[in-house]
Amino acid sequence: MANYCFLIRHILELFKDLKAKEANSKTTCFKQFFEINSGQEIFNDIGSYGHLNEITSEKPKKLREFSSEINSTAEFSSTLPTLPTECLEKIFKNLDNELFSCLLVCRSWCRNIVPILWSKPFDKLSKNSKYKLIRTYITCLSDEEKSCLNSQLLKHGIKIPYTTHSLFNYSIYLKELSYMELYQSVDSGIKHYRKSFIGHNTYKITSLLTKSICRMFLTKNITDTSLNLQSFKIDRHFIDIFPELDLFSKVYPGLSQITKFTLNYDPNSENLFKFLQHFPNLCIGLNFLDITLPYFENDPTIIDLLNSLIKKQKSLRDFNLSGARIGANIIIPVLLSSHYNNLISIKFQNLDFQNVDLSKLTSCKKLENLTIYHCTGLNRSSLPLPNNFNNRIILKSLIIGCSPKYPQIPTIIIESPLGISCQELCLDLITPEIVDAIKHNCRNVTKLRLRDHFISINKNESFTPEFLINNLFHSLLLERLTINISPKNSDYEELNIHGRDLPSSCWYLKLHCGFSVRHLYDLLLSDECMASISALIVDYSKLHTGHLMVIRDLVKEKGTLKYFGIYGKKEFGKEELEVIKDLQYKYKVNVNFEDIDF
Incomplete structure (x- = not known):
């Protein structure tokens, strides 16, 4: 395994050097076809770029030299057994952006990497690369589909190539499908090849191509269930381009195998409404369901459709509901009565909890994560009572978000059995009442997260923000503390905790925020700090020497730090690297540049 790690590291360094050379040299793209008045062939230029010659010549040459170097060492080659596919997959899934560089190493690596890269090809896709993705997918269309498409595109003065075929059938590897992302990519591709379409409505052309490619995804003819389409997402911002029901109802397997469905509902789409009417018959195997409703939505029909969808599923484990001004009192009881044996994670956001009964949450014996974020209308009668708390649940995580206008809501939740049972607590509001409730009820909490937190104290109270923070931390058997302040927040670089605030039980500290050198020193090295921090993770782009x-x-002084995580900063100066190397090699600290949680 060590030899394989060395091999991967060496190859990645080799490709990084070649990338640097490519960046310094200008490459010119030559298209096979230019704009003409009619019959222009688009998505036709695979293999026609000048820089591809460099990829197919210089890189393999370097790799052959490296391969010869390896093979010339009998001892190395004899100790390099073939790794099982499962091991390679685990390694490749952790390489992230460097995965592209590994494609050209050998056939075995290529076969393992292509399915990973093409499972979520729309993720982090730049605007200038969208046409390339669609160009490749068009090569995966059948000849019959290409012919049918061209007969329809003819009246629009364009066509797609017949003869080009891809090395892999990339379409079968797709696992997450968003019709909006697909539509945007197709539209971008059409305008890349036909500049005269820029600024004009290309809906008909774009829809034809998008539906054809989408149909290809929905009609995978595969026996390997690991390649099934797993996720489908509907985004309300492009709801006017949502296709007719036939695209989903007259294909197989279609959406029948997906396990994750994300819906951002828009009431202005007739096609979407018909889709939702039929969807419970298309798919019954969801384990993740995320529903966002417009806050002004008050149509009981859509609530009935969503209830039908929830009831039809065999085993929902993760459920998110956001924006339901009305209907939460109908949807939530249906959810809890239908899936109390399976639910692991529930998130309620921007809901009106008036007349909502949450007491059945205690019947969800597998429930581990609960989020109640910026909801209104919650009162003590909505929650389970301690004396009725017979079926005890143990929440791993309880996330509470609240506006300062409703400071009583976090207190009510924390004083309920939900707060008593949780092991991890996340807050964005701190008041004397909340701290007091935590002190008396949250005895199981060992992990605390403060996310864009706001400290609210009445004018007639004698408490200070510093006192509240200190009291909060020391009222818990706190082992792990995370401070998360968004860069958009005006308090991003105002870290309001000190060394005296960290209890002696705290060994893990994660800082997603800004801080000065002096503040960091006071936090970690002051005489008042009794904590023995062994794991420190920082996310700060302005981190310096x-x-x-x-x-x-x-x-050097405390000798407790064993793990140091740095992310949010991509490039380091010479002096910074010297200190990092000191930590790694002189003091044996495990330094990682990725966000890894414990």
Whole structure:
């Protein structure tokens, strides 16, 4: 395994060097066809780019030299057994952006990497690369489909190539489908090849191509269930381009195998409404369902459709509901009565809880994660009572988000059995009442997260923000603390905790926020700090040598730090790298540049 890790690292370094050379050299793209008045062939230029010659010549040459170097060492080659496919998959899934560089190493690697890359090809896709993705998918269409498409595109003065075929059938690897993302990519591709379409409505052309490619995804003819389409997403921002029901109802397997469905509902689409009427008959195997409704939506018909969808599913494990001004009192009881034996994670956001009974949450014995975020109308009668708490659940995570206008809601939740049972607590509001409720009820909490938190104190109270924070931390058997402040927040670089606030039980600290060198020193190295931090993770783009030297001093003086995670910063100066190397090699600290949770 060690030899394989060395091999992968060496190859990645090789490709990085070649990428740097490519960046310094200008490459010119030559298209086979230029704009003409009619019959223009689009998505036809695979293999026609000048830089491809460099890829097919210089890189393999370097790789052959490296391969010869490896093979010339008998000892190395004799100790390099073939890794099982399962092991390769686990390695490749953790390489992220470097995965592209591994495609050209050998056939075995290529076969394992292509399915990973093409399972979510729309993720992080730049605007300038969308046409390339669609160009490749068009090569996967059958000759019959291409012929049918061209007969329809003829009146629009364009056509797609007949003869080009792909090396892999990339379409079968897709696992997450968003019709909006597909439509946008097709539209971008058409306008890339036909500049005269820019600024004009290309809905008919784009819809033809989008439906053909979507139909290809929905009619996978495969026996390997690991390649099934797993997720389908509907986004309300492009709801006017949602296709007719026939696209989904007259194909097989269609959406019957998906396990994840995300719906951002828009009441203005007749096609979407018909789809939702039919969808419970198309799919009954969802384990993840995410529903967002417009806050003004008050049509009881859509509530009935959603209830039908929930009831039809065999085993819902994750459920998110957002924006239901009315209907929450109907949807939630149906959810809890139908899936109380399966639910693991529930998220309620921007709901009106008036007349909603949440007492049945205690019957969800497998429930681990509960989020109640910026909801209104919640009162003590909505929640389970302690004396009725016979079927005890143990929440791993309880996330509470609340506006300062409704400070009583977090207190009510924390004082209920939900707060008593949780092990991890996330807050965005801190008041004396909330701290007092935590102190008396949350004895099982060992992990605390503060997310864009706001400290609210009445003018007639004698508490200070510093006192509340200190009291909160020391009222728990706190082991792990995470502070998350968004860069958009005006308090992003105002870290309001000090060394004296960290209890001696705290060994894990994650900072998603800004902080000065002085503040970091006071937090970790002051005489008031009794915590023995062994894992420190920071996400701060302005991290510099001064911060890193404080971390090094922490290791030198206390010797407790074993793991240091850095992310949010991509490039480091010479002095910064020297301090990092000191931490790694001199003080034996495990330094990682990815966000890894414990």
